Amino acid sequence: MSDFSATRRFFDLPRGVIYLDGNSLGPLPRHAAQRVAGMMTAEWGTQLIRGWNDAGWMDLPARVGDRIAPLIGAAPGTVTMGDTLSIKVYQALDAALSLRPKRRVILSDTGNFPSDLYMAQGLIRTLNAGHELRVVAPEAVADAIDQDTAVLLLTEVDYRTGRLHDMADLTARARAAGALTVWDLAHSAGALPVDVARAGADFAIGCTYKYLNGGPGAPGFIYVAPEHVDRIHPALSGWLGHAAPFAFDATYRPAPGIHRLRIGTPPILGLTALDAALDVWDNVAMVDVRQASGALGDLMIREVATHCPDLTLASPADRTRRGSQVSFRHPQGYAIMQALIARGVIGDFRAPDLIRFGLTPLYIGPDDIRAAVAILAEILATRAWDHPDFHRRAAVT
């Protein structure tokens, strides 16, 4: 079991705040601003265009990808960075569909993040080849996989409830039915052990601003199983995914391996901040993080059951079946979250009635959970949202 005091010092959290929203935006790593400013002055400022080679900017997507790879069970050289998670969804889905040319169904679930569904809808319109996005309830996914399924597109952890899909089982089922899988790891990478290689996942994608603490709008990542990557002809065929970008050929020819999933010029500022944020994983084991976040979740569920009986648990009570968050329902969820934020307890609200708390042992401990639930209990006991001045006060926080 890790002692998390070192990882707590890694982050620069404001005083008086209990931050339970690292599943939306991770906090600032203490050295990230200096690292980015240093890159700007020492590399951009002095090397100028030469930074692409001399400072290694051109290889940064691969180097940062290789730091994320072990966090998701991927081999070196199988992950690259860039753009956003939404773009990575489009790339992965398009590639997967091209590998299953006779099938027409993209299977997903109502627990998937809407942008994944939107990108699938956009791709289907663009392909104009009779594909169908079939969206079922999360618990109906396993039985909905069939011979028509081209691709199973799922987010492993439900962004609202924290319900965790069984990646290994669903991937095996998909494979048995001849379908491919695209796993969105937005709420997994940095939160719990993932093993895309062992599970046999075909594609995995994710963002890096949640549990990987890369900062607002940090770049996305994409993993492609080695058995597929050299058969992919990318739809988004940009010059930095070309086999020889600086030959300036008139015709696209995909680069070897994962590099063909690059598109345009990589975002060096964002990648540098992310690279700094990934330092935290040099000294902490994911299995310990998972153990600790499960315990934090159990503690929060117990404390809420004891002190906040009006809240209904929306997450699985079994820690092995949930990701790194717990959520509760209350008809006044929005007002409750506003009141919590006004008191320095930052979580998230998701319509219509969900309050959601990200549990991140890197910088949150049991005392934080107890303190947060005490404040929550007080808000519920006093029905803060009934006070005439509540909404005015909440509006200025």
Next chain:
Amino acid sequence: MSDFSATRRFFDLPRGVIYLDGNSLGPLPRHAAQRVAGMMTAEWGTQLIRGWNDAGWMDLPARVGDRIAPLIGAAPGTVTMGDTLSIKVYQALDAALSLRPKRRVILSDTGNFPSDLYMAQGLIRTLNAGHELRVVAPEAVADAIDQDTAVLLLTEVDYRTGRLHDMADLTARARAAGALTVWDLAHSAGALPVDVARAGADFAIGCTYKYLNGGPGAPGFIYVAPEHVDRIHPALSGWLGHAAPFAFDATYRPAPGIHRLRIGTPPILGLTALDAALDVWDNVAMVDVRQASGALGDLMIREVATHCPDLTLASPADRTRRGSQVSFRHPQGYAIMQALIARGVIGDFRAPDLIRFGLTPLYIGPDDIRAAVAILAEILATRAWDHPDFHRRAAVT
């Protein structure tokens, strides 16, 4: 006529360097590193997730777009930011093709940047509807526009020679033939006056790390003519282009106006650096920049003709027909550019034989041009590349 001493002070250029590669990567604005580090600590570090509203991150693509709009002759609210230029090519082309459903030809030229052609090729494969990318010589474009042309896809300034297309004339010809235009302004925005609205351009796209000095991998921009924007159903339909992103609907519904061209979470670090870089335009007129860069180009052409007779001019001699660069040919172009860089004169080489110099009056003056050509003349006179130790020395610069 502007005095550029204030804009020179705006940039932090290393001593001993004459930087003639601002058309690849603009230099560091003096206050940009502090601005980004300040955003990271004061906004990300203390506001955390609340920065999306309280620090205005969510609106940053629109606000930065509104600062670029006047530089390209676009009305407020018609430009948005994000992703990369390559992604913006895909968005613009896809939208344009959807507005001309009966036509099948994307017309471009051999002077276009290869990534634009690659993205067109990728889109054509994805659409799988019989579209054709027709690539002609730059001087053949006007006559190649016909009733089959769905979209004219051109980069206004040729990245190799600096040859400038006549945007107003070609746009009018395309319009007369019933075709739409997508103008790539990578080498135009920040370099010369552009007026997309007056020209009647339908779409314009660009990067911001060249003449707009946004830093390595800074985000792209896209302009859509107001008459079209509400008829576009984006192929890359991400959640931040949704009419109500935080309603988390299962079905994509495009946001009003230019906002539907947003895709995923915007890159706040990159946008912040760019926002700082755009401050330079608060105190300088584009018409003065253009006048000065034309004069710098004329000077360089004269100086080279006098002192470097072995070089062949590859750019139009008439300043009204070229962008903000001059290029020359020499069989030893690569070695010459290596030798120049070793002497602190930074330009670019483009295979097979082109040396290219970006002329940026914001921080380059006539004395820089004279000094650069004197060094160039010395390299040519001594045939530096014939010396046995040249390649070793060049390799370590």
